[in-house]
Structures are given as C-alpha cells and as structure tokens.
Amino acid sequence: LSFDYPRNVRFLCNKCAICCGDTEERDRSILLLRIEAKRTAQKTQKATGEFAEKIEGSEPYVYRMKKTRDGKCVFLKDSRCSIYDIRPLICRFYPFQLKKVGSRELVFAYTNKCLGIGKGPRLKRSFFEKLFKESARIMAEDTGKDLSE
Numbered sequence: 624l625s626f627d628y629p630r631n632v633r634f635l636c637n638k639c640a641i642c643c644g645d646t647e648e649r650d651r652s653i654l655l656l657r658i659e660a661k662r663t664a665q666k667t668q669k670a671t672g673e674f675a676e677k678i679e680g681s682e683p684y685v686y687r688m689k690k691t692r693d694g695k696c697v698f699l700k701d702s703r704c705s706i707y708d709i710r711p712l713i714c715r716f717y718p719f720q721l722k723k724v725g726s727r728e729l730v731f732a733y734t735n736k737c738l739g740i741g742k743g744p745r746l747k748r749s750f751f752e753k754l755f756k757e758s759a760r761i762m763a764e765d766t767g768k769d770l771s772e
C-alpha cells in the first residue's frame with residue numbers, strides 16, 4: 624500500500640477539544656473499531672453499551688461513541704480526553720483522514736474546521752508515515768490480517 628499526503632500544510636493542535644464534540648455547524652461522528660471498543664471497555668471497566676452504540680454500513684467501524692446531552696464525547700472531562708492513551712484512531716488522525724483513491728492509493732485529506740490547521744510547523748512525510756503505520760497496525764489487530772503485506 625502507498626499513500627499521498629498534502630504538501631505545505633501546517634498543523635499544531637491547540638487542545639481546544641472542538642473535535643471532541645458537535646459544533647453548531649456539524650455533528651461529530653466518533654467511530655470505533657471492534658478492538659477499540661473492547662479496549663475502551665476493559666480500560667474504563669464499563670460495558671460497551673455505556674459509551675458506544677452499534678452501527679452498520681460503516682465497516683470496519685462498528686460502533687459510534689455516545690455523546691453527552693451537550694454533544695460532547697462521553698470521555699471528554701474538563702476539556703481533556705480521559706482515555707487519551709487508547710483514544711480511537713479517528714481521534715488520533717484528526718484533522719486528517721485517509722481516503723481511498725482508485726484501487727490501491729490512499730490519500731490524506733484534512734478539514735479546515737480544526738483550529739490547528741495553518742498553525743505550527745509544515746508537516747513532513749514522516750508525520751503522515753507515523754499515522755499511516757499506526758493505522759495499519761490497529762487495523763491489522765482488528766482484522767487479524769497484516770495490511771502491510
């Protein structure tokens with residue numbers, strides 16, 4: 624598998640936590656792989672149904688994180704992620720997302736809704752490579768297949 628990435632994009636997360644919930648403009652959908660839901664349940668000692676709901680049609684994602692009444696992720700506490708070490712891939716990727724182009728190539732896209740876009744250093748290939756490898760590793764754990772082959 625190969626991937627392409629945006630050249631000349633700057634990014635520095637300011638920890639505003641806007642990506643951890645809904646805004647007036649859009650609903651944030653925080654999707655989880657099966658393995659991510661399982662790990663979150665183990666780590667938090669909660670039943671999966673307490674923090675996520677089952678979904679269909681978004682495979683490999685099979686759960687959606689629940690939100691509080693004010694539209695925030697249930698794990699956002701005092702503007703911080705309370706499961707940071709095991710947060711879902713979707714959260715690790717934000718504001719980036721891997722999109723499939725054609726049959727083989729994957730391209731990193733990003734959203735300008737993130738306040739960190741345009742700030743900080745210009746991102747190098749190594750930044751995207753790290754995300755890509757992390758994604759391949761977790762997907763492989765989730766499916767039991769080595770996607771790097």
Ligand code: SF4
Pocket residue numbers: 635636637638639640641642643717718736737738739740
């Ligand atoms: S919206 Fe962007 S800047 Fe704010 S916490 Fe999320 S990734 Fe960081």
Ligand code: SF4
Pocket residue numbers: 642643644653696697698699700703704705706707710711714
């Ligand atoms: S899991 Fe953590 S990083 Fe992801 S949306 Fe919830 S609070 Fe934010």
